[in-house]
Structure formats: structure tokens, C-alpha cells
Amino acid sequence: MAGRIDIVGSSNVLSWAVAGRAKVSGYSGDGYMLLRDGEDICAVVIDGLGSGAEAHQAATIGLRAVQQRDCTSLEQMFASAHESLRRVRGAAMAVVSVSLRTMSASWAAVGDVDGLHLRCGMPNGGLIQRSGTLGVAYDGIRVIDIALEAGDVLVLTTDGVRRSYRGAPMHGHNVQAQADTILETYGRPSDDCLALVLKLEATR
Template identity: 35%
Template structure:
């Protein structure tokens, strides 16, 4: 089940809560003492930065599969992206820590990522430390809108510090997401997964009906089944999921699949999962069919087929995100980690005047980052 530690950071006492959340997530994955300490350090630094520079914010800690967030190679025979040694099993999972705020933003991000930089007369080791010790690290900051920082920590140390937003040139498709349980519950009824099978990359988002453990059982069953049959096209996948979820309360599910060889995106959905595809500067909604996977499904599901190019971006979201969200011009970028894009979309669409009514999950699929000079 999707376990998320949602920590609001509005005073210094919550910095400890963020650290404990990261330690708990690391313990859940069986990390050794050294790697638990790294997760705790990153959470502490990010939470402290929220207070110092933004007047507070939110820390989200969860565990993610390394395979879900790893880049997919360009095609047959392409070398996979190197991101450090990751053993199988639970040690192939990562602790993901996201800090988001509605503060003033960081005026000079490259400087902020270097050791010794500070605007508050501190040691200036926060973001620079996170950059050095995290397996993945990325930051998005916009003046007047706030900052999102993301770090992932694995069970083993990586060989060298990552470059924010960087991905190997062989990465044809990258995925990432964030999950925020309703009312800071321990379990989310939403779940997402990205599965690679030969030339196909399949992104799934499931929203179990309601909240809590029962909803989580349904979405978790969808994730398990899609990992077993990701070679099937989206309509057939939904048929498999419909059978797998019959003994659960059911879920709204969307399945998007990129065929790397054909340069095509296939999409099928059942229920109220939102989906939008960006090509160039244009956004196009992808419509799901009414119904509930596991309970009410039509005999035949529509299968949308659209071109997938290097600049395409796909966003799937549950109904915790407003259906009419409008991304800022800089919110979606192929240069940043897809999970950062997901967090920016959630941050920009949220406010105290518009509280979430349900679990909120956003999963993003993007093409490769632009090549450097």
C-alpha cells in the first residue's frame, strides 16, 4: 500500500517530525544505519530551509520503486542510464522526499546549490548537502510562487553527486509522481506505477474508491497486476485490472502506454482520472470512459492513439487536483525531474481557500531532457 508521511512545517518543532518521517521510511525499506542517517539529514535540511527561506511549507516522504523513476532507454540495444547500484527487492526502492512551499522563491538557484551560500547568515550547507548525498536531486523555483525540492535516497550510496534535472542521453521516457493522502492520513487510496516491457513504457494511475485502507487495497491490486502484464495494450490491460479488482471496492484507473519503436502513445481510462498530453505548447485532454474498474466496465473501451515525440509530456492525476488546473509557463519542463513537475502542478493548484477533497496523486511522463551545449 502507498504509505506517505505528510509533514506540515510551520515551526521549528516540525523539523524533528520531518526527520523522523524520513527515518521511518528508511526503516520501512530496511536501510542500514548510514543510509537512514542520510535520509534524516536530507529531510532535516529541506525542512529547515522551508522555515528559513519560505516561512514554512510541506514535506512529503514516501517510498518509490527505483524502476518506476529510472529512465527508459531509447530503444533496443540502447545503454540504460546509470544512476548508481541498486539491488533488487526492497533495496531497489528509494525514499523520496519532497519539500514544497509558496514562498518568495530562490533568486539565484545555481548559487543556492553551492556550499557556503546563505541569505540568513547560516552555514549555507542545506541544498548543497542534499545535492551531494542524494541519489536523485532536483529543484524548481519561481519568484513569487515558491520552490519545490526533491531528493531520493537509495539503500546504497551513489558513486558521485547528481546534477539537478540531468538524465543520461539514452533516457527516452522518464516518469515521476507525488502522492498526498487526504487529511494527512497514513495511507493513500491512490497509487501509480511505471512499467517497462521491451519497447513499451506503461504509466498507470489508480484511485481506489473512497479513502483509507479499503481504497489503498484496490489501487495496490491495480499496481501489482499492471507489473505482471505491462506488455498488453491499454484496453486489454484494463480488462485484466477489472478482473483483478473484483474483490476490492474498485477504482478509477487510467493507463497510458508509449510505444518507443512506433513513436505512439496509447491511452485508455475508466473513471475520473484526469489526463492531459502536451505536444509543443498545446495541451490536449484525454478522456476516460465512465465506470469503475472491478465493478462496472463496458464491453469495449476506447483506445486513443496519438503521436509521442521527444517534447511530449503526459500528466495523469486523481480528482484531488482541480480538473481545470492551468500550468504556468515554467511549470512543465523536460529539463526537470517528472516528480518535480508533478509537485509544482500540485503546489500551484492548491491554496488554503481550496482545500483538497480527496487523496491527490499526480504522475508525469516526459521525454528526454534537452542536450547540453
């Protein structure tokens, strides 16, 4: 699945694509969401503990809680997800908030999820996760700010994707091809897996 988000008056657009696979058919514990709040766009990836119906329930509840928050406040998004997950399985989560107007982003993560910033197809920095599990043990987030350029790519993955994807060049592919390649090459058949790819593109 793929799409494109643009803002009136901005010369930049955000293209995105996702690829995912469930260990248990019909019940992926990995989920994602894209939210827009004015000039800010948030991409969320969540990984419910384990697999199957209970992991799927945790991912769904966590995303529903995040959807109700202002996507410019990463702290509120994580706190809300943590509270909502107290009575079900916990989850790991990563969020990146992108501004097309300022060409900047902020991201944070809790638990075993991953993120990578690429420039010219090569790694240019990574997401720093805080330890813990939302709904079980949560001690805040560490927000990292990024200056972006046209052509930059941001990748978010769940722990079903082997971290060796970080060393693979991703230059010259469209976002759906990148997401599909990450999943097919680095996805673990023994776990739910998901890769979300975002790319900043200049329209002129």
C-alpha cells in the same frame, strides 16, 4: 520520486516523476506503476474509491493485477483489474503505453482520472475517459493513439487534482518540478491526490 528509462539503440529516453499525497496518513487510495515490456513502457495511475485503508487496498490489488499483463494490451490490463476488484472497493484507472522506438503512445481510462498531452508546454490533446468503475461497472475502453515528438509531456492525475491544472503552462521545468507544482497548486486537501509526469527527451 523520479527516474529515467532508455532502450539500447534508441536516441530517445523517457523521464518520469510522481508526486502524491494521502488524505489519511499511510493509506493513500491513489497509486501508480511503471512497466516495461521490450520497447514499450506503460504508466498506470489508479484511484481506489474513497480514501483510507479500503481505498489503499483496492489500488494495491488493481495494480497487482495489471502487473501480470502484457503492457501492449490495454484491453487485457483493464479487464484484469476489473476482475480483481470485484470483491473489494472499485477503482478508476488510466494507462498510457509509450513506444520510444516508434515515438507513439496509446492511452485509455475508466472513471474519474485525467490525462493531458503537452507540446512546447501547451495542451495538445487530452485523455478520453469511459464512464464506470473497475470492479463495479465496466463496459470496455476507448483507446486513443498519439504521435509523439521529443520534448512532449504526458500527465496522468487522479481526481484529487483539480482539472484546472490543464490550463497551466509547463514549459521549461523538469519532470519532478512539474509533478510537484501540479500537486501543490491543484491538489485537493480533502482527498488523496497524485500526479504522474512523463517526458520524452532526445539524447542526441
